[in-house]
Amino acid sequence: MHLGPIFIDFFGTNLSFSTAYHPQTDGLAKRMIQALEDMIKRFCTYGFTNYWLTLIPELRLEYRKSVHSSTGQTPDMLEEGWNSRLPADILRKDLIEIYPEDSSFKLFLDEVKNNAKKRMNDAF
Secondary structure (H helix, E strand, C coil): CCCHHHHHHHCCCCCCCCCCCCCHHHHHHHHHHHHHHHHHHHHHHHCCCHHHHHHHHHHHHHEEEHCCCCCCHHHHHHHHHHCCCCCHHHHHHCCCCCCCHHHHHHHHHHHHHHHHHHHHHCCC
């Protein structure tokens, strides 16, 4: 059983085929795989070795909620325009946001994406 296609489908990423040693696509996949491996290793260290595969949904949520150093944003913010919340987050009244009207929300999302692109361009 190959887990690569399962992870790619589950995380909703696009698989890009390229020539060998093509850095534009190699780095993205390697970084995501490295992050997932690190997360799985941590869970296995705490005794979850027999059922780590059942923890993938929680790992996915944590990955999508984490701020990435290259963009300065979470994947959820870049793709959806907001960060995922857990039920415990919603119970805190200070975290509840009032969503703006569509036009201002689109401007906000464009600004977030432009800032992430700028940070990535500055890194290279």
